[in-house]
């Protein structure tokens with residue numbers, strides 16, 4: 001079994017769409033970033049890559065490359081998942097913690113879980129993916145609140161196929 005760990009943080013930005021875990025959420029602010037700013041999917045990508053020692057998100061999708069401007073971050077997850085498969089592993093567990101004051105994540109946590117499970121090709125397994133939301137101290141202005149996400153990924157080696165002798 002291997003474990004990968006990812007962390008990411010984005011500033012809120014007024015008037016841009018908010019996407020977390022591949023799910024569009026209604027909010028006055030979105031997350032600033034070169035791509036769509038999906039903090040959860042970025043941390044997840046890094047955790048997947050890290051678990052198989054395949055580099056990090058910045059190496060594959062540098063913010064300096066105009067190609068990734070406003071990119072859908074689910075693409076980053078699929079590239080990282082392909083690396084996991086290439087190394088002969090499969091994802092068995094994802095545990096993510098979002099840290100933000102608003103919008104409330106509780107009401108949408110299940111949609112996020114489902115979407116992340118889909119992206120990891122584990123549609124029937126989404127209840128095993130833990131997405132926890134932690135509320136920060138609310139006396140800070142929303143723009144100054146620290147946003148972050150920690151994502152742990154556990155993966156296990158797939159059983160080797162027996163070679164067929166002819």
Ligand SMILES: [Zn+2]
Pocket residue numbers: 008009010033037038039042043
């Ligand atoms: Zn990011």
